[in-house]
Amino acid sequence: MLSAAALVAAYFLLPLDSLGPHRPAVSWSVFLVSVGVVAVLLLRQITAVTLERRDTRPGLVIPLLMCLSVLVFAAAYYGLAKQPGEFAGLRTRLDALYFTLVTLATIGFGDITPQGQGARFVTMLQILFNFVFLTAAATSLTRHVRGRVGERHGRRGGPGDQPR
Secondary structure (H helix, E strand, O other): OHHHHHHHHHHHHOOHHHOOOOOHHHHHHHHHHHHHHHHHHHHHHHHHHHOOOOOOOHHHHHHHHHHHHHHHHHHHHHHHHOOOOOEEOOOOHHHHHHHHHHHHOOOOOOOOEEOOHHHHHHHHHHHHHHHHHHHHHHHHHHHHHHHHHHHHOOOOOOHHHOOO
16 A cells, blocks of 8 residues: 555656657657556566466555556656647646546546547557456456455365356
């Protein structure tokens, strides 16, 4: 919990204003590398849970990576919003975080809308990332937690422990 709070604090304190339309190559590179690194780290955790490896801590790492992925997309939206015509209604870091969470939750209130091609691309990428990586990570985390609970109660692989 403290690590997630530190990530959120870093999001609000990092000099994100140095990224954006005045440095597009650097901004896109940082974003794409960040998304790629989070995806690879999530895949490693998912694989560890699937293979039932005991040398990892998915119960701690997966939630942090999920939080980090949200903040990476929020930072990208914040940077994109600095370019006129990309977003309607997104002006602050809180707006960017709000839009990321609304998109993640598939609520879509419509008060912030991606209008430019870059904003729409990142939004579509986030939706795909959510479907593929965050869904798989949440499923793996649930599997891990259910397995740990079953171990503590002396059950392993009984009919009540099977996913439905």
